[in-house]
Every structure is written in C-alpha cells, then in structure tokens.
Amino acid sequence: MARIITKELALKIAKKLHAQPDPTTRKGRPHIDFFVSYQGRVVARFGIRRGSEKDKGHDYIPKLIHLTPHEAKPFAQCTLSYDFWVDRLRERGII
C-alpha cells in the first residue's frame, strides 16, 4: 500500500488539531506522543515518530484521530477544515 501520511503531514495534522505533546511520555521513546483536546476533554492521542526523514510513514494516524486516510490527507493539506473534523467526531460518537 502506498504511503499516504508522511511525517511532514503528521506534523501538520498535529498543528491543525492543536495537539499538545504528552508531558508524561517516558524518555528514550522512538516517538513523541501528542494528545488532542476538544472543549476541555481528551478526544485522541497519537505518536509521531522521531527522526529527520520527512517521508516516514504515519498511515496509522488517520484511524487514531477518527478520520479515514482519504480524509486525513486533505485535512493535513488544508482542504478540509477543523470544523469538518469536529463533525466527524460527533458522527462517530467520540464526543
């Protein structure tokens, strides 16, 4: 399967979701953990792999943020809005 979400896109997704680094992450982990809050409640948590390669695969992220891979890519690339993601969370009973 071709890579859909690269590290570069994963970082864009984290920024768009206002994800915060998990302060409790243990040292020496091969990934940095982020959590996402909505209206004061934690709605998702995902890790972004360490390393300088921008094309590292992060195809697992869409599922963790409750989007399909084909929604997550345009979401990272700004075609789909933050409100679209909130609607998806409601539809899927996450919030």
Place this chain on the structure above:
Amino acid sequence: MKVRKARTRSVNKKPAPRRSNARVSRLEREVRTLKENYEQLCDNMGFVVPINSLAPEPFRLKRTIHIVVRPSDGEFTALLVDANLAMSGETIDDAVEGLKMTMVDTLDFYEKNESILAPGPARQLAVLRELIERRS
C-alpha cells in the same frame, strides 16, 4: 482420393500454430494479471503476532494478546484493533515494540486524565484495562 485427403489434411493443419500462439499469448496475459493481483494481495495482507510480555515496562499482560502487523510501503504498521492503537516501524520488531510502548503510555496517560476523557478514549481505556495491569 488419396491426393484429396492429403490436401485436406494440410489445409486443416495450417491454422493450428496461429491458434496455439494466440492461446499462449492469452495464457501469458492471464498469468501476468494473476501475478500482479497476487503481489498486490501480499502487499496488503497482514499477519497476526502473539504478544506475551510487556517487559521491561512496569506493566504485565493479563492474557496473550494478538496484534496485526501489515506491510506499508517498505515499512510495517502494528495494530491493536480492539483498542484502536497503532504504530509504524522500519522493521516488524520496531513496529511491534513501538506499539507495546504506545499501549503502556496510552494507559498511563488516560488513567491520569480519566476525568476529562471523551467517550472514545474512555472506551480505549476500558479495553486497555482488560488487557494490561500494573506490576506491583
């Protein structure tokens, strides 16, 4: 009569090589298509890895769990489907180890923030608690 029979035979034999060439070409095309489909299937196919331990993390598994590992464009993604957790790695070992760490860290984080979990993460926490416990 004998001459006629000989002619008839030679007329019937001529198209045979053409038909067999066409048949071979068709079979080659079919084999190529099947080979491509098989390779595509292998690329997308996952396999199950049983996990018995979370050592050296300070957690223990209550029972053997099964995670799905899928190849993904030269890398691997390990998934714990029940808890909706996943992690990628360059090798199968990296992906599996990464997922184990994610399971432990997620349980830890969600337990510390249990009062502010939305229903989705609360479900994940419930699943993780069924699978993992702290080592005393």
